[in-house]
Amino acid sequence: MRGMLVGAMLLAGLVAFPIWAQAADEPFLITLATRAVILALAAVGLNLALGQGGLVSLGHAAFFGIGGYAMGILASHAQSYAPLMEWPFVIEGTRSMPVIWLVAVLASALAALGIGALSLRTTGVYFIMITLAFGQMLYYFAISWTAYGGEDGLSIYVRNGFPGLNTLVPIEFYGLCLVILLVVLAFHAALIRSPFGLALNAARQSPERVRTVGIDTRRLQLAAFVLSGAITGLAGALFADLNRFVSPSMLSWQMSGEIMIFVILGGAGRLFGPVAGAIMFVALEHLLGGVSDYWHVFLGILLLLVVLFVRGGVIGLLAGARR
Amino acid sequence: MTVLVARNLVKTFGALRACDGVSLDLHRGEIHAVIGPNGAGKSTLIAQLCGSLAPDSGTVSLLGEDVTGLPVAARARRGLARTFQVSALAMEDTVLANAMLGSLGAQGRPWRFFWPVMRDRALREAAEQALERVGLADHAATRTADLSHGQRRQLEVAIALTMAPKAFVMDEPMAGLGAEGSKTLTGFLDTLRAEAPILLVEHDMDAVFALADRISVLVAGKIIATGTTTEIRANAEVRRAYLGEEA
Numbered sequence: 001m002r003g004m005l006v007g008a009m010l011l012a013g014l015v016a017f018p019i020w021a022q023a024a025d026e027p028f029l030i031t032l033a034t035r036a037v038i039l040a041l042a043a044v045g046l047n048l049a050l051g052q053g054g055l056v057s058l059g060h061a062a063f064f065g066i067g068g069y070a071m072g073i074l075a076s077h078a079q080s081y082a083p084l085m086e087w088p089f090v091i092e093g094t095r096s097m098p099v100i101w102l103v104a105v106l107a108s109a110l111a112a113l114g115i116g117a118l119s120l121r122t123t124g125v126y127f128i129m130i131t132l133a134f135g136q137m138l139y140y141f142a143i144s145w146t147a148y149g150g151e152d153g154l155s156i157y158v159r160n161g162f163p164g165l166n167t168l169v170p171i172e173f174y175g176l177c178l179v180i181l182l183v184v185l186a187f188h189a190a191l192i193r194s195p196f197g198l199a200l201n202a203a204r205q206s207p208e209r210v211r212t213v214g215i216d217t218r219r220l221q222l223a224a225f226v227l228s229g230a231i232t233g234l235a236g237a238l239f240a241d242l243n244r245f246v247s248p249s250m251l252s253w254q255m256s257g258e259i260m261i262f263v264i265l266g267g268a269g270r271l272f273g274p275v276a277g278a279i280m281f282v283a284l285e286h287l288l289g290g291v292s293d294y295w296h297v298f299l300g301i302l303l304l305l306v307v308l309f310v311r312g313g314v315i316g317l318l319a320g321a322r323r
Numbered sequence: 324m325t326v327l328v329a330r331n332l333v334k335t336f337g338a339l340r341a342c343d344g345v346s347l348d349l350h351r352g353e354i355h356a357v358i359g360p361n362g363a364g365k366s367t368l369i370a371q372l373c374g375s376l377a378p379d380s381g382t383v384s385l386l387g388e389d390v391t392g393l394p395v396a397a398r399a400r401r402g403l404a405r406t407f408q409v410s411a412l413a414m415e416d417t418v419l420a421n422a423m424l425g426s427l428g429a430q431g432r433p434w435r436f437f438w439p440v441m442r443d444r445a446l447r448e449a450a451e452q453a454l455e456r457v458g459l460a461d462h463a464a465t466r467t468a469d470l471s472h473g474q475r476r477q478l479e480v481a482i483a484l485t486m487a488p489k490a491f492v493m494d495e496p497m498a499g500l501g502a503e504g505s506k507t508l509t510g511f512l513d514t515l516r517a518e519a520p521i522l523l524v525e526h527d528m529d530a531v532f533a534l535a536d537r538i539s540v541l542v543a544g545k546i547i548a549t550g551t552t553t554e555i556r557a558n559a560e561v562r563r564a565y566l567g568e569e570a
Contacts, residue, residue, distance in 0.1 A: 195440040199433040202413035202424050209411040209421075212373070213428030213486060214399035220433065 003319040007272040010279070011182070018174050030170040031242070036282040037177045038238045043262035043274030044184055045231030050260070051269030052197065053224040054204030058256050059115065059131030062138045063229040065251030066111050067104035067236025069142065072154040072246035074100050079157065097162040097176075100237055108233020109226050111138075116225035120218050135256055142248040153247025160241055167241075177238055181275070184231055189271055191227075200224050232259070261299075265306055267313025276314045324351045326490045326520050327403070332371050332381035334364075341367040342378065343544035349490055349520045354512065356523045356531045359541035360564075365524045366408070368541065369494050372522070373405045374398045386489055400431055402489030404519075406479040406496055414468040418459060418478055421467055422450035425485030453484040457511065473504040480508070488519050497527040509533055532556075540564070 014037065021029040042064050049055040077084050077093025084091040094100060119130045143151050159167045167173045191197045203210040203217040210217050240246040249255065258281070266277025281299070288295035310317045327349040334342035341364045349355050359365055370376035372383055374395040382391045390398050399405075412421050423440065426449035427433055441447065454460050457477040462470065470478065476496060483491055496512070497505045509530045512521060516536075525531050531538065532552050539549040542564045548555060555561055 190437050190439075193439040193441065194437055195427055195433050195435045195443065195446075197436075198416075198420060198424060198440045199427060202416065202421070205413040205415060206411045208375070208395075208407070209413065209482075210424065210428070211375075211395040212399055212405050212407075212411070213425045213482065214396050214431060215424075215428045215433050216394075216396045223434075 003270065003272070003315065006315060006319045007275075010272055010275055014178060014181075014275075014279075018171055022171050027170045030174050032282060032286055034170065034174045034177055034242055035239075036279045037174065037181050038235050038242060039259070039262060039282065040275040040278035041177070041181050041184060041238065042232045042235035042259050043266070043278050044181070044188060045228045045233075045235060046259050047228075047263050047268065047270075047274045048188060048191070048231065049225050049228035050263055051267075051273065052192065052200050052204065053221050053228075055120075055221055055225060055228075056128050056260075057119075057131040057225070057228075058128050058253065058260065059119075059133075059135030060229070060232050060259050061251050061253065061255035062115065062131075062135040063108040063112060063232040064236035064239065064255060064259065065138060065142065065246075065248070066108045067233035067238075068240035068246040068250040069148065069154075069236075070104035070107050070233070071100050071160065071237040071240040072156065073148055074103060075156045075160055076148070076154055095158075095160045097160045097167070097237075097241070100160060100241075101234055104233045104237035105230045108236070109230040111233075112226045112229025113222070116222045116229070120221055120225065132253060132256070135251065135253055139248055139251040139253070142251050149247070151248060153245055153249075156241075156244045159244055173242070177242075180234070180238070184234075185271065185275070192271065196220070196223070261303060265303055265313055267315035270312060270315040270319075273313050273315045280314065325349065326351055326386060327372065327492075327522065328382075328384045329368075329372060330382045330384075332368065332378045332383070334367055334371060334376065334378050340544050342371065344381070345541070345544070345546055347522075347539060347546065347549075349522050351520055352516055353536040354516050354521045354523055354534045356525060356535035356538045357541055358525065358528070358531055358538060363541045364544040365541055366494070367544075369405070369492055369524060372492055373403060396428075399428060399486065402486075402519075403492065404483035404486045404488035404490070405492045406476075406483050406494060408494040408498055410472075410475040410479055412467050412475060412478060412482075414466075416467055417463065418454065418465050418467055418470065419447075419450055419463040421478055422454050422463075422481050422485055423447060425453070425482040426450050429486040449485050449487075450481075453481040454478075456484060457481045458507070472499050473501065476500060476504070476508070480511075490519050491515070491521040492524075493521055494524050495526060496523070497525055497530050505530060 018030045018033050046060045049057050074093045075095055078095045115134045119127055122130055148154050161167055162176055165172045199215050200220050203220050207217045262277035262281055263274045265280060267273030284299055288298055306313055325348045329345060329347040332342050332345045345368055357365060371378045374393055382389055385401050385403055423446050426446045454463055457480050459477050505527060512534055535552055538555045539546050540561050548558050548561050
């Protein structure tokens with residue numbers, strides 16, 4: 001119950017903060033909050049694999065980056081009026097966010113299906129290493145892919161559009177991102193309570209038990225991994241749109257590490273854990289980044305304290321142990 | 324009618340023949356106990372029957388179907404329910420959630436993503452009934468990690484029950500139970516054989532001789548004798564190898 005209360009307060013803050021920033025005429029703070037919401041979405045995706053499924057993926061930047069490049073590639077073609085392909089049929093670029101999101105979700109889900117199917121043949125530290133390896137493969141591929149900017153990345157001049165909204169207005173784009181986060185959180189909450197969620201959670205705790213009642217644990221985990229990758233891919237498309245820029249750094253292993261930090265800092269497996277983690281990370285980055293270039297040291301100390309002394313991350317600290 | 328059949332199972336680990344040509348039947352309506360000293364290969368045998376270990380040679384069949392090549396989950400869906408020697412449970416979840424996992428698996432449909440599982444009446448009733456039968460109904464809402472050792476053993480049996488299986492394979496269900504718990508569980512298993520036959524691997528000789536219709540004695544990966552309790556008690560080889568000379 002306290003978990004729900006903490007979550008409600010968190011969401012209330014996410015609604016109130018940009019309204020305050022708007023009133024105080026601080027558009028930069030709204031952009032900062034948008035960044036937090038989008039990173040939270042990426043982390044909610046990882047939380048499905050890591051927190052619910054126990055799949056420690058150190059390659060989620062792959063999906064984040066695929067979502068980013070889905071936006072970059074489609075929008076750059078719309079910008080140059082050159083079709084993506086002309087044969088056997090013509091595919092044009094687009095500036096429409098819903099279309100870009102759909103492509104980002106499908107592309108990252110497909111990538112997660114392939115990466116997951118191979119990675120899930122292993123467990124433990126091997127799973128971590130193989131997901132990391134796939135992430136790095138895509139990272140170096142993007143660097144060498146000069147058609148789409150290679151190492152320099154791809155810039156978009158104008159943010160893509162959403163019917164009925166002016167996405168160039170910071171608070172409107174923020175609202176759009178927040179609604180998506182809420183929808184995905186609602187999906188996640190439903191999933192945890194569903195038969196699938198029950199089996200997935202049990203498979204994390206005792207895979208042998210779940211197989212023994214007749215459920216194929218690898219298929220469960222693959223489904224979770226695909227959903228997880230799709231959500232993180234959607235976040236990637238939004239992140240690229242926020243910055244109007246996509247580069248290989250979105251695919252880097254540091255990015256994978258950051259997404260994982262959000263989840264662990266906030267509380268793996270907790271519904272609002274990744275949201276709290278991403279907000280804390282962005283806030284620290286903003287507040288301490290101004291004080292010292294070495295602010296990551298403080299982040300490291302904080303992460304150490306959370307992992308050593310707080311079971312269930314910041315949400316666990318505020319809301320108490322699960323159930 | 325034979326429910327579970329093992330034929331000439333061989334499994335070696337390096338130079339060790341942990342399972343050396345084991346053949347075994349489980350008939351409808353019986354409790355067939357497998358006894359043997361530590362290291363005799365009982366766990367290896369169970370693993371091959373249930374599918375977590377592939378035999379080097381030999382076959383396993385369930386209700387007339389060869390299941391030798393099938394993984395654990397596929398055998399479970401065909402009606403093979405196993406309980407573990409060391410409890411394998413989702414410790415963070417409630418007792419009810421663990422029991423529902425069994426009925427969820429039996430239906431073979433964990434692929435529903437939205438409808439709250441706790442509101443699925445069919446699943447829930449099957450789980451509650453099974454908890455009732457093993458005497459855990461009062462603990463349905465308890466976190467599994469908070470159960471006593473004996474209660475975890477009961478939950479293991481309850482999960483197997485929710486699967487409405489064709490055969491049980493129980494790996495030392497009495498292990499770690501006190502005299503009282505042992506007696507209760509013995510009474511319960513006695514009634515269970517009418518529902519589905521039980522292959523019972525057990526160290527508790529009182530329970531084995533009270534329950535078993537037939538006993539197989541496994542020594543060094545080989546079955547040295549199979550027979551009724553009286554036959555096994557009288558068997559000189561068994562007494563020498565296992566029950567102790569003076570028995």
